[in-house]
Amino acid sequence: MRLVIGAACLIAIATAGIAQIEDLPAPAPVPFTQEPRELQWRIGFELGNATVLETPELNPNKDYGLAVRQANRLLGDPLLGWGLGLLPYPKLEIEPSKVVNPREWTILDLQNKTIRKSFQLLGVFMGTRMTTTEGGYHLVSMPTLPRDPFLGVRKEPAPQTVVFGFAGRSKGRLQLRTKLSETKWENLLPVEDPTALPAGYEKAKQLLDDGNNENQRYLFGTSIEATIRNRMSKLWLLNYSHPDTTKGTHPWGIFVEEGAVLQALYIFKPGVSEDPYIAYFTASLDLNQDGTDELVIEASYRIGTAFKVISMAGGKYQEVFSSYYRGPS
Numbered sequence: 001m002r003l004v005i006g007a008a009c010l011i012a013i014a015t016a017g018i019a020q021i022e023d024l025p026a027p028a029p030v031p032f033t034q035e036p037r038e039l040q041w042r043i044g045f046e047l048g049n050a051t052v053l054e055t056p057e058l059n060p061n062k063d064y065g066l067a068v069r070q071a072n073r074l075l076g077d078p079l080l081g082w083g084l085g086l087l088p089y090p091k092l093e094i095e096p097s098k099v100v101n102p103r104e105w106t107i108l109d110l111q112n113k114t115i116r117k118s119f120q121l122l123g124v125f126m127g128t129r130m131t132t133t134e135g136g137y138h139l140v141s142m143p144t145l146p147r148d149p150f151l152g153v154r155k156e157p158a159p160q161t162v163v164f165g166f167a168g169r170s171k172g173r174l175q176l177r178t179k180l181s182e183t184k185w186e187n188l189l190p191v192e193d194p195t196a197l198p199a200g201y202e203k204a205k206q207l208l209d210d211g212n213n214e215n216q217r218y219l220f221g222t223s224i225e226a227t228i229r230n231r232m233s234k235l236w237l238l239n240y241s242h243p244d245t246t247k248g249t250h251p252w253g254i255f256v257e258e259g260a261v262l263q264a265l266y267i268f269k270p271g272v273s274e275d276p277y278i279a280y281f282t283a284s285l286d287l288n289q290d291g292t293d294e295l296v297i298e299a300s301y302r303i304g305t306a307f308k309v310i311s312m313a314g315g316k317y318q319e320v321f322s323s324y325y326r327g328p329s
Contacts, residue, residue, distance in 0.1 A: 024075055024149050027086035029120045030139065035102040035168035041287050042165040043296075043307055043323050044138070046109060048154025050084065051117060052138040053105070053165045054324055057098050058122070064136030064324065071124040075149055082127030083152040084140060089122055094137075101139065106170040109163045110178055110283060114170070117141045126150070132304070135324025139165075157326055159282060159298050162307065172289040175227075179281045180234070183220035190220035190243060198223070198236050198255070200262040208240035208251045210269045215248040217241055226284035226293040228312075233257065235265070237281050237297070245276040245302045252279040254295060254310065254317065266310055266317040277301045279308075287311070294320075303327045 044053035060066040070092060071085045078085060104116045119141045125134035134157065142151075155161055164176075183190045194201070197219065205219055221238040234257045241250040251269040255262040270276065277299040284293040287309070295310040295317075304327015311320045 025088040025091065026147050027121050027123075027145065027149055028088040028090055029145065030089050030099065030101050030122050031096075032103045032118075033099055033101050036100055039287075039289055040100055040167040042139070042167075043309075043321075044107075044163045044165050045157040045161045046155065046163050047084075047157070047161065049142070050151060050153060051107065051119075051141040051163065052084070052123070052157075053119065053163075054135060055122070055137045055139050056135070056324065057100075058094050059136040060093050064133075067136030068124055068126075071126060075126070078126040078128060078150050080127055080150045080152045081129040083125070083150060084123040084138075085126040086121050086123045086140065086146065086149050086151060088149075092122065094122075100167055102168045104169060105141075106166040106168070106174070107163050108166070108170075108174050108176055108285070110160070110176065112174075112176050114174060116169070117165075120145055123151070132327050133324070133329040134326050159305065162282060162296075164285065164287070172286070174285065176283050176285040177225050177293075178283055179222045179224045181223045182280070183222070188243070190218045192218050192220065198257055198262055199260040201238070204236075204238050204253065204255055204262050204264075205240055207264055207267060208238065208253050208269070210249055210251050212249045215242045217248075218243065221252070221279070222281040224281040224284050224295075226295060227286065228256065228292050230291045235281075235284070235295070236262065237279055237295075239278055241278070243278060245278065250276045250278060268319075275301060277306075282307065301325075301327055 042053040075085050107115050107117050119139035121140040123138050123140045217240055219240050223236045226235050236255045239252040242248055253267040254265045280298045282296040282298045284295050287294040292312045297308040299306045299308055304325055306325045307323040308319055309321040310317050
């Protein structure tokens, strides 16, 4: 009798779950738009069974939190531990003029492979076990249009799964490079080895020193090749700080090798009140096709991660983009 009652309870729970799914609005496609006249790109991630592109321009009032609350209002509590909530586009508060979604996107991954994809859906990350921030709206590409509004993904957004999306068919040659080298670590600390650092690294220390020396500092980072004004150069991204982001401040900079000299291209000295992070090169590629590579940086916070793009603009390098932060809110 107990087995019969138990089985009946399971059937009731399953039936209730199915009914709940059927009561939810089915995902509805995002309309296709004309290919933009000017080159447009987005940062995204390959999730195994879906590809997503960040679309912060679609978040209501540019607030990703409002997008997440819209998803919660429409879909309620998700029936998965962690994944994507696929949304009914007509029911969202989105300005149509801000939607950029040509029928084809050119997707470039970290292995320098390109593929054409269509993005049919808009989604946000949701889940019963979700204790982190994963940003707001994302364009979602899947092989077929699903009926279920919840999708469990096979991979999480991570530095290894980054992709770049170009609206339409890319007209230029896309050449992506990843880091050449990275400082070795021992016992959770970087090894400041002069033989592994570029000539002139002492000058980099001087330029990065912000006078906050209450904690021991280390010079560490990554190197990469990049094109600057159509000429190949070797660049270094160097942090000068303690690797523990709870200790002190964390300045960093980008330098170009010029013989035995390091020439500073970009110096970042955060204020005490800013959220501290350690910076690493992720990739270099010419996102705007002007002959000078943009530099994609992984910002590694104490627990979370974001990506920043440093570009030559107005005759100097500056941060032109910061992705969604992914980590504890």
